[in-house]
Amino acid sequence: xxxxxxxxxxxxxxxxxxxxxxxxxxxxxxxxxxxxxxxxxxxxxxxxxxxxxxxxxxxxxxxxxxxxxxxxxxxxxxxxxxxxxxxxxxxxxxxxxxxxxxxxxxxxxxxxxxxxxxxxxxxxxxxxxxxxxxxxxxxxxxxxxxxxxxxxxxxxxxxxxxxxxxxxxxxxxxxxxxxxxxxxxx
Ligand SMILES: [Zn+2]
Numbered sequence: 001x002x003x004x005x006x007x008x009x010x011x012x013x014x015x016x017x018x019x020x021x022x023x024x025x026x027x028x029x030x031x032x033x034x035x036x037x038x039x040x041x042x043x044x045x046x047x048x049x050x051x052x053x054x055x056x057x058x059x060x061x062x063x064x065x066x067x068x069x070x071x072x073x074x075x076x077x078x079x080x081x082x083x084x085x086x087x088x089x090x091x092x093x094x095x096x097x098x099x100x101x102x103x104x105x106x107x108x109x110x111x112x113x114x115x116x117x118x119x120x121x122x123x124x125x126x127x128x129x130x131x132x133x134x135x136x137x138x139x140x141x142x143x144x145x146x147x148x149x150x151x152x153x154x155x156x157x158x159x160x161x162x163x164x165x166x167x168x169x170x171x172x173x174x175x176x177x178x179x180x181x182x183x184x185x186x
Contacts, residue, residue, distance in 0.1 A: 015039055016057040017064070028052040030060060042067055044112050045102075046151050066147050073113040074099065074106055082181050085174055087153045089181060091116075098182065100153060114151075116185050118143045124175045125152070134160030137171040139178045 014021055016033030026037030030052055035043075040052075042064055055063070077099065079092035090106060091098045101111040120142040127136045137155040155178070156171035 017061060031056045033057040035060060039064070042110075044070075044147065045109075046112060046148050063147055067110060070112055071110050074109075074111055077106065077113055083174070083177055085155060085178075086157045087155075089178055091181065091185065093185070096185065100151065112148075114143060114145065116182065118145050119182060119186065120144055122179050122182060124172070124179065129160055132160055134162055135168070136160065137168070137175050139175050141182070 012022070012034045014034075015027075015036035015038075016030060017035060017039045020036050020038065022034055023037050026040060028035040028040050028049070031054060033056075035052065039060075043052075043060070044063070044067060047063075052060075077090070077092055077097065078094065079090035079098065081088050081104070082091045083089040087100050087102055088104060089098065089100050096116045097113050098116055099106055099111040099113050101109050103109050122142070123140045125138040125140050127138060129135065136159055138152055139155060140150055140152040142150055155175045156167065158167075161168040161171060
């Protein structure tokens with residue numbers, strides 16, 4: 001008898017959270033299961049691919065509970081747009097809260113509401129392209145929050161800027177505006 005050369009694994013076909021059938025695209029790999037596209041849409045946009053892979057099914061269920069509570073918080077959020085860009089920064093000065101969202105309709109977006117006091121370090125990060133001559137500018141906030149450790153967003157509207165360009169300087173300037181708007185309120 002020849003030894004089997006291939007290992008067989010059964011492929012999970014249903015979502016570990018809601019039980020619906022997984023679609024080919026949009027499903028997320030969790031540490032100990034799979035998440036369907038519809039459940040993934042309810043998760044925060046701050047979760048990156050690696051964050052899903054590190055989370056267990058139980059942790060994602062907690063995250064979805066947190067997201068339901070956030071929907072109430074964001075409904076009461078009375079912030080003003082402080083910085084407009086690829087991502088808009090809204091700050092509620094009375095309640096000392098903020099949110100960052102691509103779209104202006106933050107309620108529909110269920111954008112995560114954070115306390116300004118939850119912000120730790122803030123960095124401006126340059127991400128260089130490997131095979132092309134160019135960079136993107138990011139703002140990265142470290143947060144003291146049960147669901148997140150960092151919030152990272154791209155500042156420049158269009159990717160891959162030459163560092164000598166006017167657009168790159170503008171992106172840097174805008175990055176400092178985000179940082180200062182938050183730091184001034186801490
Ligand atoms: Zn699901």
